[in-house]
Amino acid sequence: MKPDTKYETGVIWQDYQHKQLIDLFEKIKQARSDDSEKSLFPYTTGFLAMYVNHHFSLEEAYMAKYNYPDTEEHTRKHKAFIKELKAFRKEHREYSAKAVDDLIVRMEDWILSHILENDQKLGKFILRKEHAG
Ligand SMILES: [Fe+2]
Numbered sequence: 001m002k003p004d005t006k007y008e009t010g011v012i013w014q015d016y017q018h019k020q021l022i023d024l025f026e027k028i029k030q031a032r033s034d035d036s037e038k039s040l041f042p043y044t045t046g047f048l049a050m051y052v053n054h055h056f057s058l059e060e061a062y063m064a065k066y067n068y069p070d071t072e073e074h075t076r077k078h079k080a081f082i083k084e085l086k087a088f089r090k091e092h093r094e095y096s097a098k099a100v101d102d103l104i105v106r107m108e109d110w111i112l113s114h115i116l117e118n119d120q121k122l123g124k125f126i127l128r129k130e131h132a133g
C-alpha cells in the first residue's frame with residue numbers, strides 16, 4: 001500500500017496527518033519483513049495513542065463547526081478505534097512478533113476502512129464548506 005493520492009481529501013491538515021499514519025504503517029510493515037521491528041514497536045503504539053487523540057479531536061472540531069450530517073457515526077468510529085488501541089496496548093505491553101503482526105492488521109484495516117471511506121467523505125464536505133464561505 002502506497003501513500004498515494006487516493007488517500008488525499010484535499011484538506012491540507014487532514015492529508016498531512018493521514019500521511020503521518022500511513023508512513024508509520026509502511027515503516028513498521030517494512031521493518032517486520034526485515035526483522036528489525038522490535039525497537040519500532042513501542043514507538044508505534046506510543047505514537048498511535050497520541051495521534052488518535054489529537055487527530056480525532058481536530059476532525060471532530062471541524063464536524064461541529066460545519067454541522068457535518070454524519071458526525072454521530074464518524075465520531076462513534078473514532079471512539080471505537082481509541083478503545084481498540086487501548087485494549088491492544090493492555091494486551092501487548094511488551095514486544096512480540098505476534099503483537100506487531102496484530103498491530104499491522106489493525107492499522108491497515110483502519111486506513112482502508114476509515115481513512116479511505118469516512119475521512120474521504122468528511123474531507124470533501126469540509127472542502128465544500130470552506131470554498132462556499
Ligand atoms: Fe476520521
Ligand SMILES: [Fe+2]
Nearest residue numbers: 018059115119
Ligand atoms: Fe482522519
